[in-house]
Amino acid sequence: METKARILDAAEDLFSKRGFDGTSIRDIAKQAGAQVALVHHHGGPKEELFHMVVARRAKPLAELRLKALEEKKSAADRDGRNKLTLREILASFVQPFLEMTLSDGAPWPAYGRLIALVSADERWREIAAECFDPTAAVFVDEIADLLPGASRTALSAAFVFTVSGMLALTASSWRIGAVAREQEQADLAETLLDFSEAGFLRLYEG
């Protein structure tokens, strides 16, 4: 069963770097140290393999996000608060993702770029719906509960803006470096949370 993991790892890495169509089964086989037929044996047709690669980490990621949310709810209860802050909700969604994909020694260094591809290509609509929509719905509901005046569509748009920024940190950080001349190593995750929190609050104020 270690073989299958090696194949999925190679597929994740190559799909994230060269995209679905830019990656061949033979590339994956070579990087995994296996034969082409073995890749099909464990991964099925190419599109199914892609699905497996994305779905493999979706459940653990969703659990990390929901656990972060629950832990902050417990902490808020202990503090006598009956509501989470917007910042806590956003951080519960963003931090686990960046922790797994972008931190030093991140365990899923290719997964961030991969999800950026999925989010940008309507061809993977079903995969995105299966892997990410349920968790997204939980968080948007949570935010809507906190900002009751804002329209659902505006909140959803703002949520997608936040996710887009999060994905930009993993897939388009080279663009940030290109725009800024100097490169002070700032904590861009905090910058994103600052940015998005203020953006959401503006929608609430009207």
Place this chain on the structure above:
Amino acid sequence: METKARILDAAEDLFSKRGFDGTSIRDIAKQAGAQVALVHHHGGPKEELFHMVVARRAKPLAELRLKALEEKKSAADRDGRNKLTLREILASFVQPFLEMTLSDGAPWPAYGRLIALVSADERWREIAAECFDPTAAVFVDEIADLLPGASRTALSAAFVFTVSGMLALTASSWRIGAVAREQEQADLAETLLDFSEAGFLRLYEG
């Protein structure tokens, strides 16, 4: 010379829908009603053709953005203001792009998705640098002048967040629909400007 335009149009449309590797020269030739060799004759190798497709609209787009900026500066002068508002700067960058790619009867309906691809794939770093970095620098400088306290890196990150949101409106709007159940036809461009303006101001406040 109408032939070349037909080829570039077909290439733009297909590249934007299926990506660089997912689009074949033969697909482009068929959609343009031409022979494969003719595509190479006008477009050169595939990567050069892609470059031409992206670069073709880059200069007109940059001019629209800078013109919007200048016009708002003139209007501000007439009003006796010596500075643009942050909102005016952001709108000058965002509105021309959405006007050309997303409005009803937009003249470049595929270009938005195409630029989203370029921004997400480091392989096109040089194209992005050539086509978009100069204009981006102008706008970031303009914002930095208005928000003198904020760090350059944070401003650049916030700018990339704004661009990511803008691109999400053209390339990932299906994700917004998936997150929001109902679909009130809101003006998402205004929502983006609200969101980003507040985000930038938060960075300024610290």
Place this chain on the structure above:
DNA sequence: GCTTATTTTGAACATTCGTTCAATATAACG
């Protein structure tokens, strides 16, 4: 230990890929 699954191998299939080339048609120009 024998038998049934499962995993792995090696090779082959038909297609499609980007690119090239010489030949032909059309346009531009003096």
Place this chain on the structure above:
DNA sequence: CGTTATATTGAACGAATGTTCAAAATAAGC
């Protein structure tokens, strides 16, 4: 008109593509 460019055609090249299959090796179950 004659001549030099440019545009277009049709065909071909070798290489790479996703997928399939039967055979061989290994593991699992009884």
